[in-house]
Amino acid sequence: ALTAATDILAAHPDLAGFFAANDIMALGVERAVQTSGKDVKVIGLDGIVDALKSVAAGELTATVAQYPYVVGAMGVEACKLAAMGKELPANVPAPVLLINKDNAEASLKNFPRPGGDYPDPLREMLK
Incomplete structure (x- = not known):
């Protein structure tokens, strides 16, 4: 990356940003951006600790965390x-969070869990 x-930065001097397929790639892209001295946004995907x-x-612009935990x-x-014989919902969305400078510290503090509340209808059904 x-x-x-x-x-890519050399070939496209007006480039505004990168979206990397994962945070390891995003960190490599960010290093290239820093070396270039350009102001280019870099967003990764995964929410790994190094990206957080x-x-x-203030290096990576953001990462998208999917919380496998x-x-x-x-x-x-x-x-x-x-196992209790309950009917399960047809679809249960897992939490996904865009982590930026505003919520990165909370995300680091709570890793591997999300940095805040998230809906969990299954947890509610267990109450």
Whole structure:
């Protein structure tokens, strides 16, 4: 990602931003942006700790966290409900959060859980 971003930045001097397929790539792209001295936004995907730290430091613009920890916990909740004979919802959205400078510290503090509340209809059904 570092090499590709360096080439892209040289070929497209007016580029405004990058969206990387994962945070490891985003961190490489951010290094290329820093080396170029340009003001180019970089957003990653995954919400890994190194990306959260980079966002908190004002380097990466943002990352999109998908919280596999929570997805796993919701799966266990669904298994418990099924074992109890409860009817499960047809669709249960997992939390996804855009992490930027405003919420990066809370996300780091609560990692691997989201930095705030999120809807969990399965948890509610277990009460």
